[in-house]
Amino acid sequence: MDQSEIDALLSGGNLEEENKKQQDIVDSLIKPAETEASNEIDNTPSTEKPEKPEKPEKPKKKGAVMGQLSKVSQEAEEGTTLVMNYLENMLNIATKQKEYSAKLETELKENTLIKSTEEIIAYFKDSSFLIEDLIFNAMDAFQFQDINRQKLMKVMHTLTQLNTYLNDLLGDDSVDDDKPVNFGRNIEDKTLATDLDKENVDDIIAQFQNSN
Amino acid sequence: MKFLVVDDSSTMRRIIKNTLQRIGYTDLAEAEHGKDALEKMDGIDIILTDWNMPEMDGLEFVKTVRTTNKTIPILMVTTNAAKDDIVDALKNGVNNYIVKPFTPETLKEKVESVLK
Ligand SMILES: [Mg+2]
Numbered sequence: 001m002d003q004s005e006i007d008a009l010l011s012g013g014n015l016e017e018e019n020k021k022q023q024d025i026v027d028s029l030i031k032p033a034e035t036e037a038s039n040e041i042d043n044t045p046s047t048e049k050p051e052k053p054e055k056p057e058k059p060k061k062k063g064a065v066m067g068q069l070s071k072v073s074q075e076a077e078e079g080t081t082l083v084m085n086y087l088e089n090m091l092n093i094a095t096k097q098k099e100y101s102a103k104l105e106t107e108l109k110e111n112t113l114i115k116s117t118e119e120i121i122a123y124f125k126d127s128s129f130l131i132e133d134l135i136f137n138a139m140d141a142f143q144f145q146d147i148n149r150q151k152l153m154k155v156m157h158t159l160t161q162l163n164t165y166l167n168d169l170l171g172d173d174s175v176d177d178d179k180p181v182n183f184g185r186n187i188e189d190k191t192l193a194t195d196l197d198k199e200n201v202d203d204i205i206a207q208f209q210n211s212n
Numbered sequence: 213m214k215f216l217v218v219d220d221s222s223t224m225r226r227i228i229k230n231t232l233q234r235i236g237y238t239d240l241a242e243a244e245h246g247k248d249a250l251e252k253m254d255g256i257d258i259i260l261t262d263w264n265m266p267e268m269d270g271l272e273f274v275k276t277v278r279t280t281n282k283t284i285p286i287l288m289v290t291t292n293a294a295k296d297d298i299v300d301a302l303k304n305g306v307n308n309y310i311v312k313p314f315t316p317e318t319l320k321e322k323v324e325s326v327l328k
């Protein structure tokens with residue numbers, strides 16, 4: 001849902017129509033495989049004689065496209081894990097800085113305070129809070145990874161269905177079974193804007209609670 | 213207060229866990245999918261679960277938990293933003309709902325609201 005749809009929902013607009021539009025797009029994407037799944041291809045006589053499709057050249061390696069997409073998905077996860085490791089280490093350092101600066105402050109207060117030392121401590125303290133905030137923001141930014149991963153899985157799923165359909169049509173039975181489907185509905189339309197749907201979600205929850 | 217964070221993305225699990233730690237919750241368990249989570253329910257006080265996962269998805273997991281436990285607070289954290297999905301989750305026993313990507317403030321607010 002984008003903001004206009006949320007507004008439409010809040011003002012009682014036609015949200016179902018919008019959702020249906022999105023679903024139609026998804027349906028159109030997976031239609032060939034659904035046709036195949038009904039097992040009617042071989043039995044249904046065609047009213048007009050189609051031109052015989054030319055069988056594409058067999059790829060050098062089986063599942064080359066799938067393999068590549070799968071690798072992209074895997075590498076993105078690995079890369080993100082690595083960056084998260086670095087960030088977590090930085091976070092630990094910043095947390096330690098905060099502890100030490102507080103300790104230093106307490107100890108110095110018991111003796112004579114020098115103005116510049118106070119300034120340094122203040123800066124040290126402020127900056128560690130800032131570093132901590134920045135690191136948390138950077139970590140939160142990695143939510144894109146889950147969304148991109150699901151988008152890639154959707155592409156892989158569509159390609160697998162297309163592959164199954166084409167191979168069935170062309171008489172090649174060397175197709176792997178479907179991988180488990182674990183991407184969100186309408187994931188291809190998902191943006192990376194944070195909390196875009198929050199007001200809308202809260203509104204739906206309130207409506208639900210009131211009706212129960 | 214022991215949390216169970218269920219998500220097939222290890223990155224998402226870490227983001228959620230770090231945010232929870234920052235707002236003061238340190239007793240955290242994690243699971244990769246619904247089936248995995250069902251085996252880790254011992255001593256859990258609140259569940260944060262993703263929807264789209266292999267093996268057993270979040271909705272199936274919630275339904276299974278609710279057959280034996282009607283009271284444990286459950287927060288759904290997912291990319292699914294359609295109204296039908298949100299209502300479906302609520303009907304099946306989810307207490308509150310967060311759409312990814314979210315801000316730490318939203319997570320804090322929602323966790324506090326289900327713990328009230
Ligand atoms: Mg997921």
